[in-house]
């Protein structure tokens with residue numbers, strides 16, 4: 258049986274996480290591995306049938322919601338499942354991911370590991386521990402240009418998840434980050 262592995266790609270908004278996920282999914286497909294990309298149905302910023310970046314790179318994907326666990330369980334041993342915006346699923350992702358790894362399914366997860374207040378964002382505390390490899394990306398601080406690790410929310414609201422792009426979030430460094438404003 259192929260040894261399964263978990264790769265976690267994390268970092269703030271605008272760090273290139275989806276680009277990195279697509280690059281790794283294309284590489285897996287190029288190696289002849291069956292691949293399946295999943296994305297949250299709630300993320301309506303781009304086309305529902307693709308992972309997509311603001312630079313126009315695309316990869317075919319299936320939008321899932323409460324059927325996330327079923328979609329992962331349907332993946333065959335030896336295949337590679339990529340999941341974008343993993344923070345949308347919270348801890349509901351943990352059990353399907355650990356089960357899949359035990360069955361020989363590899364996974365590549367991408368998402369924001371800190372929320373808009375800078376706190377750890379489920380399921381990352383658990384899945385970063387579980388990961389074979391972590392790719393932590395940074396963005397460019399929208400205020401000072403230094404490396405940014407935070408996602409500053411620019412619109413009101415304290416919901417954990419607000420779907421949005423440049424109108425709703427800025428990447429910020431530790432110094433320029435203002436949680437809760």
Ligand SMILES: [Zn+2]
Nearest residue numbers: 398401430433
């Ligand atoms: Zn800054």
